[in-house]
Amino acid sequence: MKIVDLPLFAFDDFEQPRAWPHQVPPHFTTAYFQADELRAASAYASELYLATAPYGTPAHAEAWNRKERMWQPSPVDGQYRDANGHQFDLFTAGDGYCPCPSVGFRANPECQCVKPGCVLAQCDTCQWRTFQRGEPAAVAAWHDHAFPGWRDLPVVPPSVKRRDDRMEPHRDLRQWCLDHYPAEWLALPSAPIVTERGGAGTRSVPHMSPWGGFDISHTLRDEVLL
Incomplete structure (x- = not known):
C-alpha cells in the first residue's frame, strides 16, 4: 500500500x-x-x-x-x-x-x-x-x-475620592451623595450615582455606588439611544 x-x-x-x-x-x-x-x-x-x-x-x-x-x-x-x-x-x-x-x-x-x-x-x-x-x-x-430620572442627578466631581484601599466606594463618596442627592433617591434599592470622568475611563461600573448600584459616567447623560 x-x-x-x-x-x-x-x-x-x-x-x-x-x-x-x-x-x-x-x-x-x-x-x-x-x-x-x-x-x-x-x-x-x-x-x-x-x-x-x-x-x-x-x-x-x-x-x-x-x-x-x-x-x-x-x-x-x-x-x-x-x-x-x-x-x-x-x-x-x-x-x-x-x-x-x-x-x-x-x-x-x-x-x-x-x-x-x-x-x-x-x-x-x-x-x-x-x-x-x-x-x-x-x-x-x-x-x-x-431608574428614571438618573440623568438629572448631581454629578460627583473628580475631587471626591471614589475608591478606598480595598477598591470599594470611599466614605467621602458616600458623604458627598448624602449631602447632594435626594433622600428618596438613595432609598431606592441598588441606587446608581453619576460621576464625572475624563479620558478613556468612562465605563459605567456595577456595584460601585455606595448603595450597590452602578457608578455611571457623566458622559452617558447625553447618550443618544436607538
Whole structure:
C-alpha cells in the first residue's frame, strides 16, 4: 500500500452533528427569550465549538461563526436580580465572520450580517428589552427603564475620592451623595450615582455606588439611544 493511500483520519471517529436542544435558535435572533434561555443556548454553542474537530475545517469555522453570532453574556451580565424591582441582563452579538462580498471599497448594501457592537439589555421582570450600539448606550437605556430620572442627578466631581484601599466606594463618596442627592433617591434599592470622568475611563461600573448600584459616567447623560 502506498503512503498516499493511507487515510489521515477515519470519518467515523468524528462526533455526529447533535440536534439543537434549545428554543433559542442557533443564530442571531430578535425574538424575545428569557435571559436564562439565552445563556444556556450560548453555553451550548460554545460547547459545540470546542467539540468540533479538526481545527480549520469548514465545520469548525461554521461552529465558531454560530457561537459568535448568537447572544453571548456580557462581562456585566446578571449583576442585578432585583434593582429597584428590575432585573439587569446584558448580551452582545455580532463578532462572527461576515461572508458577504464587498462592492468595490464599500460594504455590500444587501448584507444582513450582525455587526460588531450589537448589544441587548433586558429586564425579564417586565419583559422589557432594548437593542443598542455598544454597552454604554445599553446601560443608559436600562437605567432609563429601571431608574428614571438618573440623568438629572448631581454629578460627583473628580475631587471626591471614589475608591478606598480595598477598591470599594470611599466614605467621602458616600458623604458627598448624602449631602447632594435626594433622600428618596438613595432609598431606592441598588441606587446608581453619576460621576464625572475624563479620558478613556468612562465605563459605567456595577456595584460601585455606595448603595450597590452602578457608578455611571457623566458622559452617558447625553447618550443618544436607538
